[in-house]
Amino acid sequence: MALVSVVVPFYNEEGNVPEMIRRTSEVLDRVVLERGDDYEIVTVNDGSRDGTLNALRAAQRAQPRLVVVDLSRNFGHQIAATAGMETARGDAVILMDGDLQDPPELIERMLATWREGYDVVYATRRARRGESGFKLFTARLFYRVIRRMTNVDIPVDTGDFRLMSRRVVDALGQTRERHRFLRGLVSWVGFKQTGIEYDRDARFTGSTKYPLSKMVRFAFDGITAFSEIPLRFATYLGFVVSAFAFVYTAIVIALKFLGQNEPGYTSMMVAILFLGGVQLIFIGILGEYVGRIYDQIKGRPLYLVSSVERSSPASISK
Ligand code: UDP
Ligand code: MG
Numbered sequence: 001m002a003l004v005s006v007v008v009p010f011y012n013e014e015g016n017v018p019e020m021i022r023r024t025s026e027v028l029d030r031v032v033l034e035r036g037d038d039y040e041i042v043t044v045n046d047g048s049r050d051g052t053l054n055a056l057r058a059a060q061r062a063q064p065r066l067v068v069v070d071l072s073r074n075f076g077h078q079i080a081a082t083a084g085m086e087t088a089r090g091d092a093v094i095l096m097d098g099d100l101q102d103p104p105e106l107i108e109r110m111l112a113t114w115r116e117g118y119d120v121v122y123a124t125r126r127a128r129r130g131e132s133g134f135k136l137f138t139a140r141l142f143y144r145v146i147r148r149m150t151n152v153d154i155p156v157d158t159g160d161f162r163l164m165s166r167r168v169v170d171a172l173g174q175t176r177e178r179h180r181f182l183r184g185l186v187s188w189v190g191f192k193q194t195g196i197e198y199d200r201d202a203r204f205t206g207s208t209k210y211p212l213s214k215m216v217r218f219a220f221d222g223i224t225a226f227s228e229i230p231l232r233f234a235t236y237l238g239f240v241v242s243a244f245a246f247v248y249t250a251i252v253i254a255l256k257f258l259g260q261n262e263p264g265y266t267s268m269m270v271a272i273l274f275l276g277g278v279q280l281i282f283i284g285i286l287g288e289y290v291g292r293i294y295d296q297i298k299g300r301p302l303y304l305v306s307s308v309e310r311s312s313p314a315s316i317s318k
Helices: 017-031 052-062 077-087 104-115 133-149 166-174 182-189 212-226 229-257 265-297
Strands: 003-010 038-045 066-071 092-095 120-128 158-165 193-200 305-309
Touching: 003 017, 003 077, 003 104, 017 038, 017 052, 017 104, 038 052, 038 077, 052 066, 066 077, 077 092, 077 158, 077 166, 077 182, 092 104, 092 166, 104 120, 104 158, 104 193, 120 182, 133 212, 158 166, 158 182, 166 182, 182 212, 212 265, 229 265
Parallel strands: 003 038, 003 092, 038 066, 120 193
Antiparallel strands: 066 305, 092 158, 120 158
């Protein structure tokens, strides 16, 4: 008998909890229980300020296979997902969002592919409904840029909605990176991976918990965790600018000996402003890496759990 875990992080999603649990349970009852296997739905309350925790507890009374992990505060989506995956005990673990943008019905195909022997079945977005043109464009761009910047084969247009086998989840558990970019880590782990395509729905209720500022930070986390190219840029650009400066210096000296002194205010301002800007940018990039090193070196736990609530085994009957 196999155990399937579905992990769902929730942050201020009280309006989505009942429908999310209802639809997911319906699918799991049909595709897991009827085969004689079992499942658990591991929900993580990521420090919500609304009634999400109460909604989860209420759902648990009607659905004993629901596990409620309550974190001590808001740790962010990637860490909340990690906490859920580390609580999950399944032979296969499926990670999905709590706003029904990832249709639970896809679980059936994921499980079928896993049973064929794949370790990771990721869901690639063919279409995305209910999201702004700006988000679609920046997301598309981001996945293509990060792919070019790293040796890890990170699939494009693919979020965290995916199935992972036990050995992949255990491998992820060994990575203690604080600035987690889960979709990259999963690719880094390796094993047998494949994708299936789906159309991403609009949110059921509520609005996105990823405003632009968080998206930018998330993009930086992904890039810094999987690429050193931004650091090397400074070196490359330094060489180019130095070569240019060398030639230009020779010209200026030659002109001086020919008695043709240029007034030079414009060229000087351009050089100062350009180099000043470039230097600040690269100090900033260095700072992004150094800050993450500092954060990592402090070695604080990734998250703190306030409580884990499971129904008694006796209440889970088939
Ligand atoms: N989420 C979370 N902690 C956070 C932010 C988001 O657990 O700090 C959850 C959120 O409740 C949802 C999932 O992560 O289940 C994805 O977030 P969201 O739908 O806001 O992101 P989007 O789909 O807009 O990119
Ligand atoms: Mg969403």
